[in-house]
Amino acid sequence: MKILFVGGTGQISLPCVELALAAGHEVHVFNRGQRDEALPKGVMSIVGDMKDSASYAQLGRQDWDVVAQFMVFTPEQMQQDIDVFTGRTGQYIFISSASVYQKHPYAYMTSEAGTPAVNPYWPYSQAKIACEELMKASTLPWTNVRPSHTTRSGLPTMLNEGDSVAYRMLAGKPVLVAGDGTAIWTLTRSEDFAKPFVKLFGNQAALREDFHITGDVGFTWDAIYLTIGKGLGVEAKIVHVPTDTLIRYKPDWIGPLLGDKTYTTLFDNSKIKRVAGDFSCETDLTKILSEPVRHFKKRQAAKTPYSTELEPLIDRIIADQQALGA
Secondary structure (H helix, E strand, O other): OEEEEEOOOOOOHHHHHHHHHHOOOEEEEEEOOOOOOOOOOOOEEEEOOOOOHHHHHHHHHOOEOEEEEOOOOOHHHHHHHHHHHOOOEOOEEEEOOHHHEOOOOOOOEEOOOOOOEOOOOOHHHHHHHHHHHHHHOOOOOEEEEEEOOEEOOOOOOOOOOOOHHHHHHHOOOOEEEEOOOOOEEOOEEHHHHHHHHHOOOOOHHHOOOEEEEOOOOOEEHHHHHHHHHHHHOOOOOEEEEOHHHHHHHOHHHHOOHHHHHOOOOEEOOHHHHHHHOOOOOOOOHHHHHHHHHHHHHHHHHOOOOOOOOOHHHHHHHHHHHHHOOO
16 A cells, blocks of 8 residues: 655654565655654655645645554644545545553543543644644544554653653662552554554554554553663662642643543553454563663763753652651
8 A cells, every 4th residue: 555654763653664665665754854863765755844734735646555653642733634634535544642642540442432531631633632632623534543652762750751761770870760659551552553553554444543552561650660770780779759740830731640640550451452363462561661871882882962941840759858867
């Protein structure tokens, strides 16, 4: 089939591009051409910018069997896709987010049919929900896919601090974990996500359906941070702080915490397995995190800049927490 990836070199999309090519599809990738990793040989690159309506409109001048959209985050971008691809693709696959699902402290198993797409805390998730609703009201032959914390190049962290967590560990400084560290979280390697994802291409049973694609097991946040530290050759020093307290220090943490990572979250993958076939994901946490740690070490060796904006606040929170009861 003739496949268009919008994106194609990111955390989730690159392994999907590689697997689509290996499956014999004709693969085209549209992005700005600014990438850290080369596209596989045989992939056709279309250089352009979604913000440039003229360059983006060119995609609607040809027909596609599948459009896999990894770069839509706002309703305005979704409307642009509806305008460009309606009547031009046999299947439009939108990469949404599992953060759209409603979170409950007592309902930890998530399913497409049983868990509503409601997130009162996080504007990112609310925008994805709005995109889903707009797409479903259109005549696009849509398939909606909701990944949950895929890992490949980036380190999984609770507060989206990125590489600063690893640098704190290497410096012997404590790192923050919300709650008591025992909430169970689902991580999925991008290469594992790609296997069922590519099997949705041209799959009639996938049209006008929602799917999440994740691993079947979860890990505590303490285990995740301790395993990152082990991969770096150090012992992670973890300081636990209640979610409510963290939000008082920085109110916009309410999104990634109450809107996503505070509560234990596992997924029922029976629907995607019925449609795309059975699949398995890596369950060894050391192996899951080996690739993110390897990519971090590459960035470290290259002296790639990283954000230190949160460091003073994190130091302050940790000092306040450690002073309690002293």
